[in-house]
Amino acid sequence: MKIITNTQLDGFLKSKLKAEQGVEEIIKKQNFRFSRKKFVGDLGEYYFMENVKFLFKKIEQSKTSNKGYDFTGIFKDKYAKQYGFKIDKELQIEVKTRYEQKGDNHIFSLKKEKFVILAFVKLSIDYKCTYIGLLKSKFINTDGQNRIVFGKSYQEKVFWQSNEYK
Numbered sequence: 001m002k003i004i005t006n007t008q009l010d011g012f013l014k015s016k017l018k019a020e021q022g023v024e025e026i027i028k029k030q031n032f033r034f035s036r037k038k039f040v041g042d043l044g045e046y047y048f049m050e051n052v053k054f055l056f057k058k059i060e061q062s063k064t065s066n067k068g069y070d071f072t073g074i075f076k077d078k079y080a081k082q083y084g085f086k087i088d089k090e091l092q093i094e095v096k097t098r099y100e101q102k103g104d105n106h107i108f109s110l111k112k113e114k115f116v117i118l119a120f121v122k123l124s125i126d127y128k129c130t131y132i133g134l135l136k137s138k139f140i141n142t143d144g145q146n147r148i149v150f151g152k153s154y155q156e157k158v159f160w161q162s163n164e165y166k
Contacts, residue, residue: 001162003129004050013043013127044097044121045070047129051162052119055079057088068114070095083159084136085116094137097121104151111146112137120150120158122165131165133158 045061049071053059059073069092074080080087094115098105105122112118115137122131139157142148155165 003047003132003162005128010126010128017126040097040099040123040127041095043127044123044129045095047097047121047123048095048119048132051129051132052134052160055160059093068111069093070119091116093117093119095119095121097123098150099123099127100125104149106147107150108145108147110140110142110148112140112142129162132162133165134160 049059049061055075056073056079057076059071061071062069071093072090073093074088074090075083075085077087079085080089085091092115094110094117096107096110096118098107098121100123105120107118107120110118118135118137118140120131120133120135121129124130133155135154135158139154140148148154158165
């Protein structure tokens with residue numbers, strides 16, 4: 001499957017990267033931290049929605065960002081059967097996005113009791129989506145700080161992915 005993107009959006013994201021690098025340089029010279037966390041998370045949710053909506057009869061983003069999950073969705077019957085979910089069951093989906101991490105991606109703040117599906121979205125240095133994978137929460141084993149490393153053991157448990165994880 002080819003990841004769905006938008007040429008105009010890609011151009012703006014490249015400009016944003018240049019701007020953020022300039023901002024980061026200025027702020028770091030002042031010994032402050034700089035985080036793109038909220039922007040990256042919201043962009044990941046956008047890519048998630050654009051690329052998986054075909055799997056669902058209904059999918060909606062949560063009204064608030066502190067709910068413990070980002071979307072609720074009901075799979076189309078054929079996908080519910082294929083992936084082992086009940087027909088017409090509303091599922092909570094948490095989207096976690098990582099921006100240009102080297103090696104295995106660390107995923108933080110997972111409260112697996114609040115969602116049924118974890119959607120992992122990986123972005124490249126220029127904010128393009130390079131991977132989306134869906135994983136059932138029952139396969140997630142967090143450490144004491146609600147973290148996992150999205151390595152080979154989790155990649156093998158993904159029930160749907162946009163393309164091969166790299």
